[in-house]
Amino acid sequence: MRPALPPMLRAPRGAAVLPLLLFAAALAALGFLPLWMTSPYALHVMVLIFLAVIQGESWNVLGGYTGQYSVGHAAYFGIGAYATMMLLQYHHLAPWWGVWVSVAVAVGLGVVIGSITFRLRGPYFVLASIAVAEIIRLIALNWTDVTNGAEGILLSDIPPLTIGGRLITDFMSKVPFYYVGLALAAMTIAVNWGVQHSKLGYYFQAIREDQDAAHSLGISLTFYKNVALAISAFFTAASGAFYALYVGFVDPSTVLTVDTSVQIVLICIIGGIGTILGPVVGALVLVPLSEALRSNVIADGLFQLGVSENSRTGQFLKENLAHAHVLIYGVLVVVVILFMPEGVLGFVKGLRRRFAGKAALPAKGEA
């Protein structure tokens, strides 16, 4: 048993100085990174990581802290992407204004959906969240006049951003996207931190742990679930807008499918849900892995190791590994659920505890 410290010696809550310093340092380092890391591909991978972090941290507020497993976040992602693109392409509204409209739509819709579906629990809520996302996808697919249907919307170009006549950026390279992504990622992390250190966080987690108990302690379930959803939808929609502008194209089969929703959940599951660091870890595992497969780095590596490039296996690897990233996602989920249901973070923590020889100690978790 750990002896309880006298109150004066305990660190005051909410003032975790070290993590804050680390966060600031990481942010600063990432801020300077593009100065020497100029390879467009490296920047591209970084942007994808940021995107995954934003998506994961956003889902985390609803799924991780509040325990409401939405497998329909493609709806908010897609709405953010579509609304921003349509406003820009058809109404020439600059994206830094359009994104506000799109997140507002996503949040508004989310609260309407939430008020309806939040009385469902467990698997029924999951099913409803999928159904809602499918409805949105089918609308986008069929409301051709507005969304251009299955063809999607191709962006001609993004207007340059100027402030007071001074050009800030023309979005011609990947660098501006890098910084926008970094800023959004930092923001979502900050939001998670803020949630965790406020009344909201306590209430969200109470709902996750036991809805009936939470209800009896004066917590309005529908209200707080909706607050969690609103925060989550807000940043998920922002990530959708960011994605659409970065790629320059949206269509229903890339931003509104069940696969998109599942991938968002995966980022959190793999890292560890309900923790600030979880989605970051998840993004750092998933994105490089799928990029390595996609760009044939792994196949090339195997060839270097002696696998003959011209053998049948070699041919097969070369042709197919590039498509294997979703397969790897599947394998990862199965492995994680069976062997590390608390995600990579929980697994590592468990290992550390085992090596420190205090496995059974029920001490306070970091989240």
Add this chain to the structure above:
Amino acid sequence: MAAPILEIDRVYKFFGGLAANADVSFSMEPGTILGLIGPNGAGKTTLFNCITGYYPPSRGEVRFEGRRMNGLQPDKVCKLGMARTWQKVRPLAKMTVLDNVMVGALARTNSLREARRAALEQLHVVRLEHKEDHLAGGLPIGERKKLEVARVLATQPRLLLLDEIMGGLNPAESEEIIQLILELKKTGRTQMVIEHDMKAIMRISDRIVVLNSGEKLAEGLPAEIVNNKDVITAYLGDSLE
């Protein structure tokens, strides 16, 4: 005689065609302890659920401090000053002991600092302050029961409903809970207690209500209840001499 703090007025609760509570009426005076007893399946927990907003009563009325409570959601009921514990304890398992109690305290404040102070105070009342950093899910049963009381106290209830708070405890732990209930009474809190340990309930209750198959079988002072023939029959079975 003070105005009653809680009035149960001809409450019925039906599930399908089955009456889990039928025509139950009684009232409680402020500052007293009422024991609610009855054999398995008598409808005690159902009545708790009707009082605290988990189900609306099918018929009849629940009044708290003169206010009609029918149809109010549990969170509203809690904010109005009536709080309950659970027969099967429901710790927020992956939160610490202190955080559990803070969740209760946050019903009365938005400030974490204030909630923390209030929570520590309640942990002191139930003598769990040394466990504040432990995860609630890892506590032994006796401490989980105490945690449940602390958490509910933190919502500052004037009426406390305790559902089998001593179930599964060893005699020493039960005694601690009994002392706690008596201490709370001294601070003026009104309490309704469901309990199977007859010795305990007879000791702590000012009045006792006996339910049997959903209906009120008897009501009175502990001494009257012990000698009530109907109650003996309900508990020990028909002697059929």
Add this chain to the structure above:
Amino acid sequence: MSSLLKLEKLSFSYGDLRVLWDVDLEVHPGEIVTVVGSNGAGKSTTLRNISRLVKPEAGTLTFDGHDLTRLESHQVVGLGVIQVPEGRRIFPEMTVLENLRMGSYVKATRADRERNVARAFSLFPRLEERQKQLGGTMSGGEQQMLAIARGLMGNPRLLLLDEPSLGLSPLFVKNIFDIIKEINRQGVTILLVEQNVFQSLRIAHRAYVLETGRVVLTGAGEQLLKDDHIKKAYLGM
């Protein structure tokens, strides 16, 4: 007399909630043995341990020379140890007849199916009238009859009855106890768990009193009936 069922130092916990402490209990062939005790004393848990629905923490369970702790639930049933669970647990979407058929699911008992159904109907004529009715739509008393009848379908050597009188009207309670006696007269050994102390002690050859998971008293049924401790334990008098 050698015992049919023997529990020695049986201990059991739900998570960290200790429910049984070193329970010793014996049932001899042909007996009715009853276990009485208040709610939460561990009576049902004892039966669930015997049926292997839950696994004990420590202690031994022997039935007719077989070590039950090595067996799965369905294997225990195969030995003829059959439990009629608390709350009846009728299959609600099956007819009375289908419920009875499930009672003789174990292959060795299927040959006796027709004969056992006939026996069930003679013990409970009501069930014959209702044989096509869905289990879930019957009254509590009828369900209890069905549950007992279903238990008898498996040719029990030891019948475990968990609170058969719970929630039944007083008239019916008497009826149920008469039937238990009759079943025993036909040669079935019975371990009965009850809250209805007077009635069960009256029909039992021997009885155990369980208090918060411990055996606190044991003796002949009639003898315990006169014991003051029983009243004290139940009503705090």
Add this chain to the structure above:
Amino acid sequence: MIIFVQSLLSGILVGGVYALIGIGLTIIFGVMRVINFAHGDLLMLGMYLTYFFFASMGIDPFLSIVLTAPVMFVLGAFLQKVFINRVLNALPQNQILLTIGLGLVMSNTVMLLFTSDYRILTTSYSSSALHVAGISISTPLLLSFAITVAITAFLYWFLLKTDTGQAIRATAQDRDAAQLMGIDVKRMSVLATGMGTALAATAGALISPTYYIFPQVGSSFTLKAFVVVVLGGMGSIVGATLGGVVVGATESLAAVYISSGLKELVVFVLFLLVLLFRPAGLLGKSRM
């Protein structure tokens, strides 16, 4: 009027196959309380097996069911023993994610092996139709419906009249009580997953002459299976049968009277409405 009858009829015929998919899902859910999110992918595997038997051995898709179903039964039993059995007591979310993961593995393995090209299985009767009183009914659809009816009838007989079938239902209705009858509930779980898988694959075989075959075809069927099952009430076989027909007919009528692009949307809206207002399904509370 003819159009209405025509579309209702073809809807019901398709609905028969949906019912089969739903029954498979509901048996798995009934016995283990696990929602199988890989159900559509199992159907997809059934389609590919059927295609394989047809393309490489020339076996008629409807005949090859006698091969496909047993193979897939074994796969289902394997999935239960190795994966699903380990999460029976886990959080429902984790059960869902596990089956989603298994589904991803299945669809993407198939994609690696056979590419994501659409395949078409064309039989001699693929485009033939029967004409009665101004109504035309596609022959493969009619055949598949007939087989569906036969299988469903057999299934009802098995579950209602045989000891093993009743034991499966007993396990679904009350797992503990089933154990007290001497039923090996672990074995029943394996059996149920095997049956559910075989049924999904059979449905895949039945639709293979009329649908495109591609690795991602499963997900839309998974969703449809949920709708079917929730409409009828989770765990109810009669409900799933009815739900399948309702979904088939709704889709078909919506395609004609609203727009073919929106037929699924109508089904999902119906699904949401049932989830919210009749969570126990259209038939109310009912189990296997």
